[in-house]
Amino acid sequence: MRFDEFQAYRQRQLEEGAPGSLLDAAETNLYRALAAIRPEPPVGTHTVYRCDLARAWLRRFELPEEWSRRAMVSRGVRHGLGVVFRQLHDERARLWLPSDVYPVYFELAHAAGLTPDAYPTLPAPVLPDAQAEDRPEYLLIANPTKPLGRCLSEAECDALIAWLEGAPGRRLLIDAVYDLGAPFSAGTRRLLGTGRAILLHSVTKGWLWPRTFGVVLLGEGDAELAAAFRENAPSQEQLRIAESLLGEHAGTPGRVADELAVRAQRLLDRLPPELRAAILEESLTSPGNYFFPVDIPAETLQRDYGVLALPASVFGETAWQGSVLTSLSDTFGS
Template identity: 70%
Template sequence: MRFDEFQESRQQRLAADPSLLDAAETNVYRALAALRPEPPLRPEPAEGDGDGTRTVYRCDLARTWLRRYDLPEQWSRRAMVSRGVRHGLDLLFRQLGGADARLWLPADVYPVYFELARAAGLAPGSYPTLPAPAPPQDPPTAGRPEYLLLANPSKPLGRHLTDAECAELAGWLERSPHRRLLIDAVYDLGTPFAPGTRRLLETGRAVLLHSVTKGWLHPRTFGIVLLGPDDSAMAEAFRGDPPGQEQLRLAESLLTDHPDTPRQVAEALAVRAERLLAALPDAVRAGIPEEVRSSPGNYFFPVDTPAEALLAEHGLLALPATVFGETRWGGSVLTSLADRFAPATPAPTPENAR
């Protein structure tokens, strides 16, 4: 079932039976709208000053981002500014298409990965991540570039990669000098990045993608694509398609004026996760791995039970795994974004009601 088909069915079921426990909301921007920083106000232009705004330089933002994530500032020449992970992948995939590269995508994470790849002229292969990542075992093609895209942490797996999984990916790299990783870290709300991500970066054969989409709740605004040491040929594509000044000013404001927002987002999601877990039947809650329950900033909770069984047996609306892409896994995914799991608002008192 496609995502849009499921959401239409979900709304119909909720309208028909409001007593259902909705654990299938996916719109994090609506759920956490109160935490979203407002764009900076444009200053009034002074006479003779044009529009009154100063220029924000991409190189300065790249260095600010590197400092925030405790990465070497000398990597700034490799830190390409984009309009977000989707934009970064679009540019990368077009470069890979021109190089006749082989591309592997997670089959059950984000269907847009495949849309972007095919639009770039690529015919991607796939590998499953549910119920656990299983990178492809195909032998390398002699001399042909080969890229594997992964997400850490992964949606809808709901957790970071384990040490063993990172070791398997490192082993995949080692089997050919022409292999590279593309790491989508947009769901990582912490600083610095997760140990597994840093370990894979240390191979020198990984490209990291990140943005303000989840941590600051501003999609398609600003992102960084940290190229590997040998990927300088890809840089020109980013320099030729930069964000506009309005987007760069917003990015500067988010990184410098609102550095604590990702922590606030993670804390709000932790509260929602606790409320979801408390509302679940014992048998369903027991099926959620402990590492998923405690993963910071997570709002995806996979279980082995099919969505239709959860609905029939427990009155629980969950996402079928198929809405995330092609999968043979028969389980489903719960989310903690519905209004039911929002933190309770304190009742007004005479003092704070004024």
């Protein structure tokens, strides 16, 4: 079942069922759920410079300020990936995407003229073992990753580094948009330390401002990509919003994480013990998480427990028969 199909199904179930008969654990709209926390846009018409925002972003995440030449300002992760994917097409690069995380990854790749390969992440990432080719090769990984609802483990980082070392033309693309902490997670920092990773981040989740501002942290040898970003900059209005978010509203990601922790606990408190015990353990301890995978089909959860959950298929192609609970519905709100 695709995402749009499931949303229509979910709406029918909630409208047709008796009040309170179905626990809605399938809301995915973070912005609607946490609308009260979202900062207001700033008032003003002053000029904001991208270089200043890049340095502010680096300081926030405790990264070296001398990396500012490599910190490309974007309009968010989607925009950043679109620019990167067009460059990969020009390089005739091979691209690996997670098949069951975010269908938009594939939409952006196809729009750039790429035909990506896929690898699964549910119920745990399984990296491709295909033989290296004589061309650039990129693998996209999200960290933290949805819908697993957790950061990469040390062993998974070991496997990614081993994949990189399998060929000199291999690189990583790290989507860190779900990382609400500062600095970034230990795994992300370790992968950046290989010198063979491009990091993408934005204010979408931590500040609840989608498609506004982000940073793509390039490697030393990505001069052509740097030029592409400089030619495709955010508007002054978007830059002023970013300045306000990183400055006046620096504490918003912490508030978002706190509210999500409260909602997660309320979800867990409503679940029967056997269902709570079925949740993949790592997702229970990941800060700011609202995805909770269980190795039980969504149909079984609804029939046997009265819980409406997301089938794994809404996140993309997957052979896993489990489902994902979320803690965003108004039932779990403050």
